[in-house]
Amino acid sequence: SLQEVQKHSVHTLVFRSLKRTHDMFVADNAKPIPLDEESHKVKMAVKLRTEYGSVLHMPTLKENLREKGGPAAGDPYGHKQYPASQGQEVEYMVTGTHPYPSGPGVALTADTKVQRMPSESAAQSLAVARFHSQSRLDANRTAAGVGDIYRHAGIPERSQPPGMTVAMVEGGGNKNSALMPKKAPTMPKPQWHPPWKLYRVISGHLGWVRCIAVEPGNQWFVTGSADRTIKIWDLASGKLKLSLTGHISTVRGVIVSARSPYLFSCGEDKQVKCWDLEYNKVIRHYHGHLSAVYGLDLHPTIDVLVTCSRDSTARIWDVRTKASVHTLSGHTNAVATVKCQAAEPQIITGSHDTTIRLWDLVAGKTRVTLTNHKKSVRAVVLHPRHYTFASGSPDNIKQWKFPDGNFIQNLSGHNAIINTLAVNSDGVLVSGADNGTMHLWDWRTGYNFQRVHAAVQPGSLDSESGIFACVFDQSESRLLTAEADKTIKVYKEDDTATEETHPVSWKPEIIKRKRF
Numbered sequence: 403s404l405q406e407v408q409k410h411s412v413h414t415l416v417f418r419s420l421k422r423t424h425d426m427f428v429a430d431n432a433k434p435i436p437l438d439e440e441s442h443k444v445k446m447a448v449k450l451r452t453e454y455g456s457v458l459h460m461p462t463l464k465e466n467l468r469e470k471g472g473p474a475a476g477d478p479y480g481h482k483q484y485p486a487s488q489g490q491e492v493e494y495m496v497t498g499t500h501p502y503p504s505g506p507g508v509a510l511t512a513d514t515k516v517q518r519m520p521s522e523s524a525a526q527s528l529a530v531a532r533f534h535s536q537s538r539l540d541a542n543r544t545a546a547g548v549g550d551i552y553r554h555a556g557i558p559e560r561s562q563p564p565g566m567t568v569a570m571v572e573g574g575g576n577k578n579s580a581l582m583p584k585k586a587p588t589m590p591k592p593q594w595h596p597p598w599k600l601y602r603v604i605s606g607h608l609g610w611v612r613c614i615a616v617e618p619g620n621q622w623f624v625t626g627s628a629d630r631t632i633k634i635w636d637l638a639s640g641k642l643k644l645s646l647t648g649h650i651s652t653v654r655g656v657i658v659s660a661r662s663p664y665l666f667s668c669g670e671d672k673q674v675k676c677w678d679l680e681y682n683k684v685i686r687h688y689h690g691h692l693s694a695v696y697g698l699d700l701h702p703t704i705d706v707l708v709t710c711s712r713d714s715t716a717r718i719w720d721v722r723t724k725a726s727v728h729t730l731s732g733h734t735n736a737v738a739t740v741k742c743q744a745a746e747p748q749i750i751t752g753s754h755d756t757t758i759r760l761w762d763l764v765a766g767k768t769r770v771t772l773t774n775h776k777k778s779v780r781a782v783v784l785h786p787r788h789y790t791f792a793s794g795s796p797d798n799i800k801q802w803k804f805p806d807g808n809f810i811q812n813l814s815g816h817n818a819i820i821n822t823l824a825v826n827s828d829g830v831l832v833s834g835a836d837n838g839t840m841h842l843w844d845w846r847t848g849y850n851f852q853r854v855h856a857a858v859q860p861g862s863l864d865s866e867s868g869i870f871a872c873v874f875d876q877s878e879s880r881l882l883t884a885e886a887d888k889t890i891k892v893y894k895e896d897d898t899a900t901e902e903t904h905p906v907s908w909k910p911e912i913i914k915r916k917r918f
Contacts, residue, residue, distance in 0.1 A: 626653030728766030752779030838867030
C-alpha cells in the first residue's frame, strides 16, 4: 500500500508540473497587440505636426498628390498637405523671394504673408529658369528663416529636434526637402610631432628624485630628492655642480626665481626655504604649514610664493617679509599641486580630495571648484600660450578653459597614477606615471602619439620604475624626468624622424567628450 501511495504522489506531481508548464506557455502575453488604426493615425498626425511642422510649408510637387486637395499617394493616413486648400487649385510657393515679413515683429498680413503662385505653368517656367545652385541656396535660406520667425515671435523654436538639421535635398529636381541627421563630430587630424628618445641618464642622488626645475637662463637645473639633498646640475654636460643640504626629510618641491637669484624648496619636514645662490645658504624660512609641504610655485609678476601641503591648505607668502598673506582653505584632503599665473584665476590647486580649485589671489577665496575627477589630482599644468590648463588623475587627464574652468576634453589611455604633467609651446603634453610609463600627447586633439617606458638603471629593482616629476628646459628641446631609480633622464626629439618614417596612426574616430 505504501508503494501505491508513492506512485500516486509521483503521478500527482507530474500532472501538477504539466499544468504549470501549460499555464505558463498558453498565454500570448509576449505577442504584440494588434495595431489600432485610429490611434496610430492620431499618433502619426501628432508626430508629423511636432517634428515636421516647421518644414510642412515647403514646396510640394503636384505629381505627389493623388488628386487636387487630396492625400498624398504615399500617405495612407490622409494627412492634410499644407500647401493645398480644400476645393482649390494647388498653388506653388515661390521660395527665395521674401516669403516672410522683412523684419522681426512685422505682422503677417495679406501684403506680407507667404507669396503663392496662382498657376502651375508659371511655377514650371520659374523652376526651369532658375539655376540649381541658386535654387538650393534660396531654399536653404527659406528653411532657416522659419526658426528666425519663431524666435522673434516669442514662440519656442521647435523647428529642429536635437541632433537633426534641416537640409534641402535635390534629387533630379524631384525631392524638395528632407531632415538629415547631423554628422557626429570627429577628431581632427592631429599635428605631427617627432618622437622623443632617451639620450642621457644622470645619476648621483641616493634616494628617489622627487622634483626638478630648470633655471630661467637654461644653464643649469636643480633636483630635490628623498636623500634630503638639493643638487644643481649643468644642463649641457649633465655634471653635478653643487649639493645643498639643510632639509631633514624628503625634498618635494624646488623652483628657481626669474626675478632674483633665489632658489625655493619645500619638503616633508614642513619647511619652506629660500636659498641665496650667491652664497649657497638659506636666507629665509616660511613657517606655517602643519604637515608635509608637497609643492610650490612662484608668481610670474609679483614677489609672491605659493605652497601646498598635506594639511589640506595652500599658503601665499610674501617673499621678502616671509609673512603669510593668505591661507587658502577649502580642500578636504592633502593638496598635491599648485600653479600660479599672471592672469585670473592666479592660483590653481589640485588635491587628493579629487577636486581642482581656482582661487582669487586678492580675496584669498575659491572662485571655482571643479569636481569632475573621480580620483586624486596630483598634477596640474598650464599651457604656455593658450588660456587653458590640464589636470592629471588616475581616471583621466582633463583639459579645461580659463577663467571659469570650462571642460574641453578627456585624454584617456594613461591608466596609472599620474604624478606629473608638462607641456611645451609646440603642443606636446607629457604625462609621467608612478609605474614608470610616460605618454606624449598632441594638446589640441588629445591624440597619444608616443608611449615610453625607460629601463631602470642597473642595480635597481623593476619596482623602482616611477616618474615623480618632468619638465621641459627653457628651449623646449629637452625633456627631463625625475625618477624612482634615483636618476634624472634626459630626452630629446629624434632629429632623423619624419612624417614618412613615423606616420600618425590616426583614425577620425567619433569624439566621446564626456563631462564625467
